[in-house]
Amino acid sequence: MKVVTWNINGIRTFKCGIKKTFDALDADIICVQETKVTRDLLDERTAIVDGYNSYFSFSRGRSGYSGVATYCKDSATPFAAEEGLSGLLTNYAGALGCYGHHSEFTDEELQLLDNEGRAVITQHRVQCSDKIRSVTVINVYCPRADPEKPERKQFKLQFYKLLQARAEAMLKNGSSVIVLGDVNTSHRPIDHCDPNEIDDFEDNPGRKWLNGFLRDDDNNMPASADFSHGGKFVDTFRSFHPTRTGAFTCWSTLTGARRTNYGTRIDYIFADNQLAKEQFVAADIMPEVEGSDHCPVWGALRCSLLPNSKPPPLATCYLPEFAGKQQKLSRFLVKVDQKACRSESKEALPGSQEEAEMRENINVTGTKRIMRTESVSQMSKKSKTAKTSSKPQGSLLAFFKPKNEKALGSSQNSLKSFPIHDERALDVSSELHSATQGKTTQGEHLSAQTCNARGDKGACFGFWKSVLHGPPPPPTCKVHGEPCVLRTVKKDGPNVGRQFFVCARPQGHAANPEARCNFFAWVDRGK
Numbered sequence: 001m002k003v004v005t006w007n008i009n010g011i012r013t014f015k016c017g018i019k020k021t022f023d024a025l026d027a028d029i030i031c032v033q034e035t036k037v038t039r040d041l042l043d044e045r046t047a048i049v050d051g052y053n054s055y056f057s058f059s060r061g062r063s064g065y066s067g068v069a070t071y072c073k074d075s076a077t078p079f080a081a082e083e084g085l086s087g088l089l090t091n092y093a094g095a096l097g098c099y100g101h102h103s104e105f106t107d108e109e110l111q112l113l114d115n116e117g118r119a120v121i122t123q124h125r126v127q128c129s130d131k132i133r134s135v136t137v138i139n140v141y142c143p144r145a146d147p148e149k150p151e152r153k154q155f156k157l158q159f160y161k162l163l164q165a166r167a168e169a170m171l172k173n174g175s176s177v178i179v180l181g182d183v184n185t186s187h188r189p190i191d192h193c194d195p196n197e198i199d200d201f202e203d204n205p206g207r208k209w210l211n212g213f214l215r216d217d218d219n220n221m222p223a224s225a226d227f228s229h230g231g232k233f234v235d236t237f238r239s240f241h242p243t244r245t246g247a248f249t250c251w252s253t254l255t256g257a258r259r260t261n262y263g264t265r266i267d268y269i270f271a272d273n274q275l276a277k278e279q280f281v282a283a284d285i286m287p288e289v290e291g292s293d294h295c296p297v298w299g300a301l302r303c304s305l306l307p308n309s310k311p312p313p314l315a316t317c318y319l320p321e322f323a324g325k326q327q328k329l330s331r332f333l334v335k336v337d338q339k340a341c342r343s344e345s346k347e348a349l350p351g352s353q354e355e356a357e358m359r360e361n362i363n364v365t366g367t368k369r370i371m372r373t374e375s376v377s378q379m380s381k382k383s384k385t386a387k388t389s390s391k392p393q394g395s396l397l398a399f400f401k402p403k404n405e406k407a408l409g410s411s412q413n414s415l416k417s418f419p420i421h422d423e424r425a426l427d428v429s430s431e432l433h434s435a436t437q438g439k440t441t442q443g444e445h446l447s448a449q450t451c452n453a454r455g456d457k458g459a460c461f462g463f464w465k466s467v468l469h470g471p472p473p474p475p476t477c478k479v480h481g482e483p484c485v486l487r488t489v490k491k492d493g494p495n496v497g498r499q500f501f502v503c504a505r506p507q508g509h510a511a512n513p514e515a516r517c518n519f520f521a522w523v524d525r526g527k
Contacts, residue, residue, distance in 0.1 A: 007294035033141035035067035078122035084114035100165030191265035234276035260508030479517035
Protein backbone atom coordinates (compact mmCIF):
# COMPACT_ATOMS: atom_id res chain seq x y z
CA MET A 1 0.00 0.00 0.00
CA LYS A 2 1.35 3.41 -0.98
CA VAL A 3 -0.04 6.85 -0.15
CA VAL A 4 0.99 10.25 -1.56
CA THR A 5 0.16 13.78 -0.44
CA TRP A 6 0.79 16.86 -2.58
CA ASN A 7 -0.25 20.49 -2.39
CA ILE A 8 -0.75 21.07 -6.11
CA ASN A 9 -1.43 24.83 -5.95
CA GLY A 10 -4.32 24.56 -8.38
CA ILE A 11 -5.86 21.61 -10.18
CA ARG A 12 -4.42 22.93 -13.47
CA THR A 13 -0.98 21.83 -12.25
CA PHE A 14 -1.43 18.62 -14.22
CA LYS A 15 -0.49 20.03 -17.63
CA CYS A 16 0.42 16.59 -18.95
CA GLY A 17 -2.92 15.15 -17.86
CA ILE A 18 -4.16 13.99 -14.47
CA LYS A 19 -4.06 10.29 -15.24
CA LYS A 20 -0.52 10.44 -16.61
CA THR A 21 0.64 12.31 -13.50
CA PHE A 22 -1.13 9.95 -11.11
CA ASP A 23 0.20 6.87 -12.87
CA ALA A 24 3.71 8.32 -12.60
CA LEU A 25 3.27 8.80 -8.84
CA ASP A 26 2.43 5.08 -8.66
CA ALA A 27 0.33 5.28 -5.48
CA ASP A 28 -2.90 3.62 -4.37
CA ILE A 29 -4.22 6.72 -2.60
CA ILE A 30 -3.31 10.22 -3.81
CA CYS A 31 -4.35 13.16 -1.64
CA VAL A 32 -4.06 16.66 -3.12
CA GLN A 33 -4.59 20.02 -1.47
CA GLU A 34 -5.30 23.55 -2.65
CA THR A 35 -7.25 22.42 -5.70
CA LYS A 36 -8.65 25.97 -6.03
CA VAL A 37 -11.78 24.67 -7.72
CA THR A 38 -15.42 24.96 -6.68
CA ARG A 39 -18.09 22.49 -7.68
CA ASP A 40 -19.49 24.71 -10.43
CA LEU A 41 -16.04 24.80 -12.07
CA LEU A 42 -15.22 21.10 -11.67
CA ASP A 43 -15.06 19.48 -15.10
CA GLU A 44 -15.41 15.84 -16.02
CA ARG A 45 -11.76 15.48 -17.02
CA THR A 46 -10.75 16.40 -13.46
CA ALA A 47 -13.52 14.61 -11.58
CA ILE A 48 -13.61 11.32 -13.46
CA VAL A 49 -10.16 9.81 -14.03
CA ASP A 50 -9.95 6.40 -15.63
CA GLY A 51 -8.84 3.81 -13.09
CA TYR A 52 -9.54 6.04 -10.06
CA ASN A 53 -12.48 7.14 -7.93
CA SER A 54 -12.36 10.63 -6.40
CA TYR A 55 -13.73 12.56 -3.41
CA PHE A 56 -13.77 16.37 -3.24
CA SER A 57 -14.31 19.07 -0.66
CA PHE A 58 -14.96 22.57 -1.99
CA SER A 59 -14.73 26.02 -0.48
CA ARG A 60 -18.25 27.33 0.07
CA GLY A 61 -17.34 30.98 0.52
CA ARG A 62 -14.64 31.87 -2.01
CA SER A 63 -13.98 30.78 -5.57
CA GLY A 64 -10.47 29.71 -6.55
CA TYR A 65 -9.54 29.12 -2.93
CA SER A 66 -8.52 26.12 -0.80
CA GLY A 67 -10.13 22.75 -1.60
CA VAL A 68 -8.87 19.18 -1.22
CA ALA A 69 -9.43 15.94 -3.12
CA THR A 70 -8.58 12.28 -2.58
CA TYR A 71 -8.13 9.98 -5.58
CA CYS A 72 -8.14 6.23 -4.96
CA LYS A 73 -7.24 3.56 -7.46
CA ASP A 74 -10.14 1.24 -8.27
CA SER A 75 -8.12 -1.43 -6.49
CA ALA A 76 -8.17 0.80 -3.37
CA THR A 77 -11.84 1.88 -3.40
CA PRO A 78 -12.80 2.91 0.16
CA PHE A 79 -15.91 1.55 1.89
CA ALA A 80 -16.73 4.91 3.48
CA ALA A 81 -15.96 8.57 2.76
CA GLU A 82 -16.85 11.89 4.31
CA GLU A 83 -16.30 15.60 3.73
CA GLY A 84 -15.13 17.81 6.59
CA LEU A 85 -14.13 17.10 10.18
CA SER A 86 -17.18 18.13 12.20
CA GLY A 87 -19.91 15.95 10.68
CA LEU A 88 -22.06 18.97 9.82
CA LEU A 89 -21.54 18.42 6.08
CA THR A 90 -22.71 14.82 6.26
CA ASN A 91 -26.16 14.55 4.73
CA TYR A 92 -25.72 11.20 3.01
CA ALA A 93 -25.34 7.55 3.90
CA GLY A 94 -21.93 5.97 4.28
CA ALA A 95 -20.42 8.53 6.71
CA LEU A 96 -17.75 7.40 9.14
CA GLY A 97 -19.01 8.88 12.42
CA CYS A 98 -16.73 9.15 15.48
CA TYR A 99 -16.48 12.93 15.77
CA GLY A 100 -15.01 13.29 19.25
CA HIS A 101 -15.92 15.96 21.78
CA HIS A 102 -16.94 19.38 20.45
CA SER A 103 -17.57 21.09 23.76
CA GLU A 104 -14.92 23.72 22.95
CA PHE A 105 -16.67 24.72 19.71
CA THR A 106 -19.92 26.44 18.90
CA ASP A 107 -22.00 25.20 15.97
CA GLU A 108 -21.12 28.37 14.11
CA GLU A 109 -17.38 27.76 14.64
CA LEU A 110 -17.68 24.17 13.42
CA GLN A 111 -19.53 25.29 10.33
CA LEU A 112 -16.90 27.92 9.51
CA LEU A 113 -14.06 25.43 10.02
CA ASP A 114 -15.58 23.06 7.47
CA ASN A 115 -16.84 25.66 4.99
CA GLU A 116 -13.42 26.28 3.41
CA GLY A 117 -13.09 22.79 1.93
CA ARG A 118 -10.11 21.64 3.98
CA ALA A 119 -10.73 17.96 4.73
CA VAL A 120 -11.77 14.70 3.06
CA ILE A 121 -11.78 11.41 4.97
CA THR A 122 -11.75 7.95 3.40
CA GLN A 123 -11.82 4.62 5.21
CA HIS A 124 -10.23 1.48 3.75
CA ARG A 125 -9.88 -2.21 4.57
CA VAL A 126 -6.36 -3.63 4.54
CA GLN A 127 -4.93 -7.09 4.85
CA CYS A 128 -2.21 -7.19 7.53
CA SER A 129 -0.70 -10.68 7.66
CA ASP A 130 -3.69 -12.87 8.55
CA LYS A 131 -5.79 -10.01 9.96
CA ILE A 132 -8.12 -7.55 8.24
CA ARG A 133 -8.23 -4.07 9.75
CA SER A 134 -9.52 -0.65 8.78
CA VAL A 135 -7.34 2.36 8.01
CA THR A 136 -8.79 5.89 8.02
CA VAL A 137 -7.01 8.42 5.77
CA ILE A 138 -7.61 12.07 6.73
CA ASN A 139 -6.57 14.42 3.92
CA VAL A 140 -6.23 18.00 5.23
CA TYR A 141 -5.17 21.45 4.08
CA CYS A 142 -4.58 23.31 7.33
CA PRO A 143 -5.07 27.10 7.36
CA ARG A 144 -2.22 29.58 7.18
CA ALA A 145 -1.85 32.10 10.00
CA ASP A 146 -1.84 35.42 8.15
CA PRO A 147 0.16 37.89 10.31
CA GLU A 148 -2.00 40.74 8.99
CA LYS A 149 -5.21 38.97 10.09
CA PRO A 150 -5.05 38.02 13.78
CA GLU A 151 -8.37 36.18 13.57
CA ARG A 152 -6.82 33.66 11.16
CA LYS A 153 -4.27 32.65 13.80
CA GLN A 154 -7.11 31.60 16.09
CA PHE A 155 -8.89 29.93 13.17
CA LYS A 156 -5.79 27.84 12.47
CA LEU A 157 -5.49 26.69 16.07
CA GLN A 158 -9.19 25.79 16.17
CA PHE A 159 -8.74 23.73 13.02
CA TYR A 160 -5.82 21.88 14.63
CA LYS A 161 -7.93 21.06 17.69
CA LEU A 162 -10.82 19.80 15.57
CA LEU A 163 -8.45 17.68 13.47
CA GLN A 164 -6.89 16.12 16.56
CA ALA A 165 -10.30 15.41 18.12
CA ARG A 166 -11.49 13.62 14.99
CA ALA A 167 -8.27 11.64 14.45
CA GLU A 168 -8.11 10.46 18.05
CA ALA A 169 -11.83 9.57 18.04
CA MET A 170 -11.31 7.36 14.97
CA LEU A 171 -8.32 5.77 16.66
CA LYS A 172 -10.27 5.16 19.85
CA ASN A 173 -13.01 3.47 17.82
CA GLY A 174 -10.55 0.82 16.63
CA SER A 175 -9.41 2.12 13.23
CA SER A 176 -5.82 2.82 12.33
CA VAL A 177 -5.36 6.44 11.27
CA ILE A 178 -3.20 8.29 8.77
CA VAL A 179 -3.29 12.12 8.77
CA LEU A 180 -1.61 13.65 5.76
CA GLY A 181 -1.50 16.90 3.86
CA ASP A 182 -0.27 20.47 4.07
CA VAL A 183 -0.13 21.25 7.80
CA ASN A 184 1.32 24.75 7.21
CA THR A 185 3.77 24.56 10.13
CA SER A 186 7.39 23.42 10.10
CA HIS A 187 7.87 21.34 13.22
CA ARG A 188 11.55 21.43 14.24
CA PRO A 189 14.46 23.77 13.37
CA ILE A 190 15.75 21.02 11.07
CA ASP A 191 12.54 21.46 9.03
CA HIS A 192 13.16 25.16 8.34
CA CYS A 193 15.75 26.80 6.09
CA ASP A 194 16.57 29.59 8.55
CA PRO A 195 14.96 29.08 11.99
CA ASN A 196 17.29 31.62 13.59
CA GLU A 197 15.56 34.38 11.63
CA ILE A 198 12.26 33.62 13.38
CA ASP A 199 11.66 35.10 16.82
CA ASP A 200 10.54 32.58 19.47
CA PHE A 201 10.66 29.69 17.02
CA GLU A 202 9.83 27.06 19.64
CA ASP A 203 7.01 29.15 21.12
CA ASN A 204 4.98 29.19 17.92
CA PRO A 205 1.45 27.89 18.77
CA GLY A 206 1.41 25.63 15.73
CA ARG A 207 4.65 23.97 16.81
CA LYS A 208 3.35 23.57 20.34
CA TRP A 209 0.30 21.80 18.93
CA LEU A 210 2.51 19.47 16.89
CA ASN A 211 4.53 18.69 20.01
CA GLY A 212 1.36 17.44 21.70
CA PHE A 213 -0.10 15.71 18.64
CA LEU A 214 3.11 13.76 17.94
CA ARG A 215 5.01 11.69 20.44
CA ASP A 216 6.88 13.82 22.96
CA ASP A 217 10.48 12.84 22.19
CA ASP A 218 12.70 14.81 19.83
CA ASN A 219 11.05 13.10 16.83
CA ASN A 220 14.47 12.05 15.54
CA MET A 221 14.23 8.38 16.43
CA PRO A 222 14.13 5.42 14.03
CA ALA A 223 10.97 3.42 13.40
CA SER A 224 12.10 0.81 15.92
CA ALA A 225 11.92 3.34 18.76
CA ASP A 226 9.67 2.98 21.81
CA PHE A 227 6.17 4.31 21.07
CA SER A 228 4.73 3.74 24.54
CA HIS A 229 4.62 7.39 25.64
CA GLY A 230 3.77 10.86 24.35
CA GLY A 231 1.45 11.82 21.48
CA LYS A 232 -0.57 9.29 19.55
CA PHE A 233 0.93 10.01 16.10
CA VAL A 234 4.30 9.76 14.36
CA ASP A 235 5.97 11.89 11.68
CA THR A 236 6.78 9.02 9.32
CA PHE A 237 9.41 10.90 7.31
CA ARG A 238 11.46 11.70 10.42
CA SER A 239 11.08 8.10 11.59
CA PHE A 240 13.12 6.97 8.60
CA HIS A 241 15.30 10.08 8.11
CA PRO A 242 15.90 11.49 11.61
CA THR A 243 18.87 13.70 10.78
CA ARG A 244 18.43 14.60 7.10
CA THR A 245 18.83 18.34 6.56
CA GLY A 246 17.51 20.37 3.66
CA ALA A 247 14.51 18.06 3.36
CA PHE A 248 12.00 20.73 2.40
CA THR A 249 8.63 20.41 0.68
CA CYS A 250 7.69 24.06 0.05
CA TRP A 251 9.57 26.99 -1.49
CA SER A 252 8.72 30.59 -2.33
CA THR A 253 8.08 31.00 -6.05
CA LEU A 254 8.32 34.79 -5.80
CA THR A 255 11.99 34.64 -4.81
CA GLY A 256 12.91 31.52 -6.82
CA ALA A 257 13.94 29.84 -3.56
CA ARG A 258 13.60 26.32 -4.93
CA ARG A 259 16.79 26.80 -6.95
CA THR A 260 18.76 27.29 -3.73
CA ASN A 261 16.59 24.90 -1.66
CA TYR A 262 15.67 27.69 0.71
CA GLY A 263 12.38 26.28 1.96
CA THR A 264 10.41 24.58 4.72
CA ARG A 265 8.96 21.14 5.41
CA ILE A 266 5.25 21.67 6.04
CA ASP A 267 3.77 18.64 4.19
CA TYR A 268 3.55 15.47 6.27
CA ILE A 269 2.29 11.92 6.55
CA PHE A 270 1.41 11.23 10.18
CA ALA A 271 0.42 7.73 11.29
CA ASP A 272 -0.74 6.41 14.62
CA ASN A 273 2.04 4.88 16.68
CA GLN A 274 1.09 1.24 16.16
CA LEU A 275 0.53 1.55 12.42
CA ALA A 276 3.81 3.42 11.97
CA LYS A 277 5.74 0.81 13.91
CA GLU A 278 4.14 -2.32 12.45
CA GLN A 279 3.24 -1.44 8.85
CA PHE A 280 5.27 1.49 7.50
CA VAL A 281 8.34 0.33 5.57
CA ALA A 282 9.44 3.64 3.94
CA ALA A 283 8.61 7.35 3.65
CA ASP A 284 10.25 10.15 1.72
CA ILE A 285 9.80 13.43 -0.16
CA MET A 286 9.96 14.00 -3.95
CA PRO A 287 11.63 17.40 -4.52
CA GLU A 288 12.39 16.45 -8.12
CA VAL A 289 8.68 16.60 -9.01
CA GLU A 290 7.84 20.13 -10.14
CA GLY A 291 4.63 21.89 -11.14
CA SER A 292 3.79 23.47 -7.79
CA ASP A 293 5.46 25.44 -5.01
CA HIS A 294 5.23 22.18 -3.01
CA CYS A 295 6.55 18.71 -3.78
CA PRO A 296 4.86 15.34 -3.15
CA VAL A 297 5.47 13.25 -0.03
CA TRP A 298 4.95 9.48 -0.01
CA GLY A 299 4.73 6.62 2.44
CA ALA A 300 4.71 2.85 1.89
CA LEU A 301 3.11 0.19 4.06
CA ARG A 302 3.54 -3.58 3.96
CA CYS A 303 -0.21 -4.26 4.22
CA SER A 304 -2.34 -4.61 1.07
CA LEU A 305 -5.62 -2.85 0.30
CA LEU A 306 -8.94 -4.66 -0.11
CA PRO A 307 -11.22 -2.68 -2.46
CA ASN A 308 -14.90 -2.14 -1.81
CA SER A 309 -17.30 -3.37 -4.50
CA LYS A 310 -18.42 0.19 -5.34
CA PRO A 311 -17.45 3.72 -4.28
CA PRO A 312 -19.25 5.26 -1.28
CA PRO A 313 -21.90 7.97 -1.86
CA LEU A 314 -19.48 10.93 -1.62
CA ALA A 315 -17.68 9.85 -4.82
CA THR A 316 -17.80 12.45 -7.59
CA CYS A 317 -19.02 9.83 -10.06
CA TYR A 318 -22.42 10.06 -8.33
CA LEU A 319 -22.78 13.83 -8.74
CA PRO A 320 -25.68 14.55 -11.14
CA GLU A 321 -23.47 16.47 -13.53
CA PHE A 322 -21.24 13.40 -13.95
CA ALA A 323 -23.77 10.61 -13.46
CA GLY A 324 -25.75 11.26 -16.67
CA LYS A 325 -28.63 12.93 -14.84
CA GLN A 326 -28.20 16.48 -16.06
CA GLN A 327 -30.86 17.94 -18.35
CA LYS A 328 -30.19 19.01 -21.89
CA LEU A 329 -29.93 22.65 -22.76
CA SER A 330 -33.02 22.28 -24.97
CA ARG A 331 -35.20 21.71 -21.91
CA PHE A 332 -34.65 25.28 -20.80
CA LEU A 333 -35.29 26.88 -24.20
CA VAL A 334 -38.34 25.19 -25.78
CA LYS A 335 -41.65 23.73 -24.77
CA VAL A 336 -41.44 19.99 -25.03
CA ASP A 337 -43.85 17.11 -25.20
CA GLN A 338 -43.69 15.41 -21.79
CA LYS A 339 -44.25 11.98 -23.36
CA ALA A 340 -41.38 12.60 -25.69
CA CYS A 341 -39.30 13.68 -22.71
CA ARG A 342 -39.83 10.38 -20.98
CA SER A 343 -38.78 8.41 -24.03
CA GLU A 344 -35.81 10.69 -24.74
CA SER A 345 -34.46 10.44 -21.21
CA LYS A 346 -33.60 6.85 -21.94
CA GLU A 347 -31.25 7.89 -24.73
CA ALA A 348 -27.55 8.35 -24.18
CA LEU A 349 -26.45 11.90 -23.48
CA PRO A 350 -23.87 13.60 -25.69
CA GLY A 351 -20.29 12.96 -24.68
CA SER A 352 -19.62 16.61 -23.88
CA GLN A 353 -21.31 19.96 -23.51
CA GLU A 354 -19.65 21.15 -26.71
CA GLU A 355 -21.10 18.21 -28.61
CA ALA A 356 -24.54 18.96 -27.21
CA GLU A 357 -24.31 22.56 -28.38
CA MET A 358 -23.27 21.46 -31.84
CA ARG A 359 -26.29 19.14 -32.09
CA GLU A 360 -28.90 21.50 -30.73
CA ASN A 361 -29.80 25.01 -31.80
CA ILE A 362 -32.77 26.53 -30.08
CA ASN A 363 -34.37 29.94 -30.52
CA VAL A 364 -35.07 31.53 -27.14
CA THR A 365 -38.65 32.36 -28.23
CA GLY A 366 -39.53 28.69 -28.31
CA THR A 367 -39.47 28.11 -32.08
CA LYS A 368 -37.05 25.80 -33.78
CA ARG A 369 -34.20 27.27 -35.78
CA ILE A 370 -33.62 25.60 -39.13
CA MET A 371 -30.17 24.63 -40.39
CA ARG A 372 -28.81 27.08 -42.94
CA THR A 373 -28.33 24.31 -45.49
CA GLU A 374 -32.09 23.87 -45.86
CA SER A 375 -33.90 25.70 -48.61
CA VAL A 376 -36.77 28.15 -48.12
CA SER A 377 -39.25 25.70 -49.61
CA GLN A 378 -38.17 22.98 -47.20
CA MET A 379 -38.63 25.44 -44.34
CA SER A 380 -42.16 26.22 -45.53
CA LYS A 381 -43.13 22.56 -45.73
CA LYS A 382 -41.68 21.74 -42.31
CA SER A 383 -43.39 24.68 -40.63
CA LYS A 384 -46.77 23.19 -41.61
CA THR A 385 -46.11 19.63 -40.55
CA ALA A 386 -43.62 19.78 -37.71
CA LYS A 387 -44.89 19.26 -34.18
CA THR A 388 -43.28 20.47 -31.00
CA SER A 389 -40.28 18.22 -30.51
CA SER A 390 -37.87 17.59 -27.68
CA LYS A 391 -35.11 17.05 -30.19
CA PRO A 392 -34.76 20.37 -32.05
CA GLN A 393 -32.53 20.76 -35.04
CA GLY A 394 -29.65 23.07 -35.80
CA SER A 395 -26.70 24.35 -33.87
CA LEU A 396 -26.56 26.87 -31.07
CA LEU A 397 -23.37 28.20 -32.60
CA ALA A 398 -25.40 29.48 -35.57
CA PHE A 399 -26.60 32.37 -33.43
CA PHE A 400 -23.09 33.77 -33.52
CA LYS A 401 -22.51 33.44 -37.27
CA PRO A 402 -23.72 35.83 -40.04
CA LYS A 403 -26.80 34.79 -41.98
CA ASN A 404 -25.24 35.60 -45.33
CA GLU A 405 -21.60 34.53 -45.45
CA LYS A 406 -21.26 35.74 -49.07
CA ALA A 407 -22.28 39.23 -48.00
CA LEU A 408 -19.74 39.12 -45.20
CA GLY A 409 -17.00 38.09 -47.59
CA SER A 410 -17.85 40.87 -50.01
CA SER A 411 -17.90 43.44 -47.21
CA GLN A 412 -14.48 42.27 -46.04
CA ASN A 413 -13.15 42.58 -49.57
CA SER A 414 -14.55 46.08 -49.85
CA LEU A 415 -12.82 47.01 -46.60
CA LYS A 416 -9.52 45.71 -47.91
CA SER A 417 -9.91 47.77 -51.09
CA PHE A 418 -10.72 50.99 -49.20
CA PRO A 419 -7.78 53.38 -49.77
CA ILE A 420 -5.87 54.50 -46.67
CA HIS A 421 -3.86 57.57 -47.59
CA ASP A 422 -0.36 58.19 -46.37
CA GLU A 423 -1.31 61.74 -45.44
CA ARG A 424 -3.53 60.50 -42.60
CA ALA A 425 -0.79 58.33 -41.19
CA LEU A 426 1.58 61.26 -41.42
CA ASP A 427 -0.88 63.46 -39.54
CA VAL A 428 -1.11 60.89 -36.70
CA SER A 429 2.66 60.53 -36.42
CA SER A 430 3.11 64.28 -36.52
CA GLU A 431 0.55 64.85 -33.75
CA LEU A 432 2.10 62.18 -31.53
CA HIS A 433 5.55 63.64 -32.08
CA SER A 434 4.31 67.11 -31.17
CA ALA A 435 2.63 65.81 -28.00
CA THR A 436 5.78 64.09 -26.76
CA GLN A 437 8.42 66.62 -27.74
CA GLY A 438 6.43 69.86 -27.72
CA LYS A 439 7.57 70.71 -31.28
CA THR A 440 8.49 68.96 -34.50
CA THR A 441 11.31 70.03 -36.74
CA GLN A 442 10.91 69.87 -40.51
CA GLY A 443 13.71 67.31 -40.81
CA GLU A 444 12.07 64.96 -38.32
CA HIS A 445 8.71 65.41 -40.04
CA LEU A 446 10.26 64.50 -43.38
CA SER A 447 11.92 61.50 -41.74
CA ALA A 448 8.50 60.29 -40.51
CA GLN A 449 7.02 60.90 -43.99
CA THR A 450 9.81 58.97 -45.62
CA CYS A 451 9.55 55.91 -43.34
CA ASN A 452 5.75 55.84 -43.66
CA ALA A 453 5.78 56.18 -47.44
CA ARG A 454 8.50 53.59 -48.03
CA GLY A 455 7.42 51.23 -45.25
CA ASP A 456 10.98 51.22 -43.95
CA LYS A 457 10.55 49.52 -40.56
CA GLY A 458 14.13 50.09 -39.53
CA ALA A 459 13.93 53.83 -40.15
CA CYS A 460 10.59 54.04 -38.32
CA PHE A 461 11.96 52.17 -35.33
CA GLY A 462 14.98 54.46 -35.12
CA PHE A 463 12.81 57.54 -35.43
CA TRP A 464 10.35 56.58 -32.68
CA LYS A 465 13.16 55.37 -30.44
CA SER A 466 14.67 58.84 -30.61
CA VAL A 467 11.30 60.38 -29.72
CA LEU A 468 9.87 58.03 -27.06
CA HIS A 469 12.11 57.11 -24.18
CA GLY A 470 11.39 53.98 -22.13
CA PRO A 471 12.06 53.49 -18.43
CA PRO A 472 15.64 53.86 -17.24
CA PRO A 473 17.72 50.66 -17.10
CA PRO A 474 17.73 48.85 -13.72
CA PRO A 475 20.73 49.27 -11.46
CA THR A 476 23.23 46.46 -11.01
CA CYS A 477 23.73 44.79 -7.65
CA LYS A 478 27.06 45.44 -5.96
CA VAL A 479 28.05 41.81 -5.33
CA HIS A 480 27.24 40.08 -8.63
CA GLY A 481 27.23 43.10 -10.94
CA GLU A 482 23.99 41.84 -12.54
CA PRO A 483 20.82 43.82 -13.42
CA CYS A 484 18.35 43.94 -10.54
CA VAL A 485 14.63 43.13 -10.67
CA LEU A 486 11.79 45.52 -9.94
CA ARG A 487 9.39 44.70 -7.08
CA THR A 488 6.35 46.45 -5.59
CA VAL A 489 5.40 46.68 -1.92
CA LYS A 490 2.03 44.98 -1.44
CA LYS A 491 1.91 44.92 2.34
CA ASP A 492 -0.36 47.54 3.86
CA GLY A 493 1.55 50.47 5.32
CA PRO A 494 3.17 53.78 4.40
CA ASN A 495 5.13 52.19 1.53
CA VAL A 496 2.33 50.16 -0.08
CA GLY A 497 2.49 50.47 -3.87
CA ARG A 498 6.03 51.80 -3.81
CA GLN A 499 8.58 50.13 -6.11
CA PHE A 500 12.11 49.00 -5.33
CA PHE A 501 15.01 47.09 -6.88
CA VAL A 502 16.60 43.94 -5.43
CA CYS A 503 19.15 41.40 -6.62
CA ALA A 504 17.66 39.13 -9.29
CA ARG A 505 19.13 35.91 -7.91
CA PRO A 506 16.98 33.48 -5.86
CA GLN A 507 16.64 33.82 -2.11
CA GLY A 508 19.01 31.71 -0.02
CA HIS A 509 21.47 31.66 2.83
CA ALA A 510 23.87 34.59 3.04
CA ALA A 511 26.80 32.16 2.80
CA ASN A 512 25.55 30.76 -0.49
CA PRO A 513 27.29 32.62 -3.37
CA GLU A 514 24.48 31.57 -5.76
CA ALA A 515 21.84 33.24 -3.58
CA ARG A 516 20.79 36.87 -3.91
CA CYS A 517 22.81 39.55 -2.16
CA ASN A 518 21.36 42.21 0.14
CA PHE A 519 21.19 44.95 -2.51
CA PHE A 520 18.11 47.17 -2.10
CA ALA A 521 17.17 50.51 -3.65
CA TRP A 522 13.91 52.43 -3.75
CA VAL A 523 12.69 53.68 -7.11
CA ASP A 524 12.80 57.47 -7.21
CA ARG A 525 9.18 58.67 -7.30
CA GLY A 526 10.19 61.50 -9.59
CA LYS A 527 11.36 59.18 -12.37
